[in-house]
Amino acid sequence: MEDSTADLRAATARAENANRYKARFVASAVHDLLQPLNAARMFLGVLRGRLDDGETRDLMQRAETALSAQDDLLASMLEVSRLEAGVLQAKFEDIALGPLLAELAAQFGILAQAQGLTLRAVPTRARVRTDAGLLRRVLQNLLSNALHNTPRGRVLLGCRRVAGGIRVEIWDTGVGIPENKRNAIFEEFARLDNGIRHDRRSAGLGLSIVERTARLLEHPLGLRSWPGHGSVFSITVPLATQAATPVAAPVAPIPAAPLPLQGTQVWCVDDDADTRQAMTLLLGSWGCGVQVAHDADSLATLARQPAPDLVLLDLQLGQDDGPSLLEHLTAHWPARPPVVVISGxxxxxxxxxxAEAGYGFLAKPIAPASLRAVVTQRLMAAGRLN
Structure with missing residues (x-):
């Protein structure tokens, strides 16, 4: 009996190690694949600003759409591997549900409008206990799925009180799901042939991520559907353990109006040559002065110069950790410029x-509009834009 138990433990340990190795391999592969995609997105951003012809701009949009689909697939593969390996851990806390739903409604409302759909969110004052980041990911995938399968009509995001919790529901007026397919849709790479034509083909990983993440959170999933009329996906979240405490009035957000970046000095520190070149062209088209570095030696050379207005810093520079390297080499500066960490x-x-280091963050591949928004926001917050 003891030998059997020992064998079982050894087999379990081998399986866990294999899963961790697979997760590390997938993460490394995704990182390498994201590097050329990141550069391509920024090169397209530069080219878009130089195009006047409508037909050519339409082709540009199609190229950007194809790259975005590839981004989504890689991100989904990475998330599935992390869930399988058990390296993704939930961090539970009491949160207000209303702001999260309002944020998602604003984000997906734009996508819905572009498809000729209506998306509405019902306000709530409920407080729940969950991992906010993981719950957001579940709801993002469910909303994306609803929009993907609704050719006309509307999507509704709301919640109902149930015993001990809140059931967040996403209603759509889409094509619906046949009863014999309702378990299969939560499997990897499952796609229903629903007759809807899409410019972007789904990878079939979104609902698999939903199911695995909900299981990790121990938040039950629900599904009701009426073929030809629509579906309702839901996730039930436990109520918060403590009552809400008064909080200070929120600080007014920094205005989002674009400000000229002319003359701003920016360092781009990245070990990928294509990314450095694309970043130099893109930032230069906005009027920025750009200097680049790719490793410890080239960054040390830059660090002897006066501090720039902003540093765009790759998280990993070969074998070196970018933020740690920057801290070491620029410790003599009288004031630290704003830093935005860029990572796959x-x-x-x-x-x-x-965030704990006070840095901004951008995930590769970087959309030019996101880069400009973060750069502008960081420079404004630091008082480096007039």
């Missing part, structure tokens, strides 16, 4: 690490 790793731990 977009997990919560990486984002939290950047």
């Amino acid at each position: 790793q977009s997990d919560r731990a990486t984002r939290d690490q950047a």
